[in-house]
Amino acid sequence: xxxxxxxxxxxxxxxxxxxxxxxxxxxxxxxxxxxxxxxxxxxxxxxxxxxxxxxxxxxxxxxxxxxxxxxxxxxxxxxxxxxxxxxxxxxxxxxxxxxxxxxxxxxxxxxxxxxxxxxxxxxxxxxxxxxxxxxxxxxxxxxxxxxxxxxxxxxx
Numbered sequence: 208x209x210x211x212x213x214x215x216x217x218x219x220x221x222x223x224x225x226x227x228x229x230x231x232x233x234x235x236x237x238x239x240x241x242x243x244x245x246x247x248x249x250x251x252x253x254x255x256x257x258x259x260x261x262x263x264x265x266x267x268x269x270x271x272x273x274x275x276x277x278x279x280x281x282x283x284x285x286x287x288x289x290x291x292x293x294x295x296x297x298x299x300x301x302x303x304x305x306x307x308x309x310x311x312x313x314x315x316x317x318x319x320x321x322x323x324x325x326x327x328x329x330x331x332x333x334x335x336x337x338x339x340x341x342x343x344x345x346x347x348x349x350x351x352x353x354x355x356x357x358x359x360x361x362x363x
Contacts, residue, residue: 208300209239210348213270214341215263215312216247223342230345237352238300243270247312256314264317267309276303277324280310280340284327289361292328292347293354310340 218224227242234240245266251259271277276299287295299306309320316324330343353360 208303208306209241210234210306211240211270211308212242212341212344213245213267213307213309214242215245215267215310216337217244218338218341220338223338226342227345230342230349233349234345234352237349237356240348245270257317259312260314260317261319263312264320267311267316267320268323271307271323272305275305275307277307277309277326279316279320279324279327280308280330280344281316281327282329282334284329286329286332289347289350290354290363293351293361296348296351297355308344310337310344313337 218227231240231242245263248254248259248262254262309316309324311320330340330347335343350361
């Protein structure tokens with residue numbers, strides 16, 4: 208199974224970039240993993256929130272194939288403990304060719320992206336910056352990989 212994380216906009220904080228790159232390398236020891244960055248829209252001051260979500264949504268949907276399993280990282284999504292998330296990933300490995308996780312722009316997702324999504328998950332009941340979510344997500348995916356392999360990274 209190939210796994211991909213689609214992001215709207217670059218990760219700016221150099222510390223987050225370093226952490227994300229570190230976890231991406233680690234994840235690739237367990238599964239093919241790639242991050243796709245969709246450039247931020249230009250001149251957004253003239254766009255309503257809805258129009259911005261719609262345009263970002265069009266760019267997101269261009270990255271997704273018909274057979275992909277699409278999971279939105281969304282505050283209203285299902286929450287998992289790390290062990291549960293690892294079990295969920297393990298099941299997906301048996302049923303998916305490409306598992307696509309998506310972090311939306313500052314205003315979230317367009318209705319078209321919600322409609323295309325297969326599932327939504329939430330990383331926490333707390334709100335994190337879009338920049339921070341990227342680091343937390345990659346760490347949790349790495350943690351899931353180590354749990355699946357029975358390695359000592361995660362402690363109960």
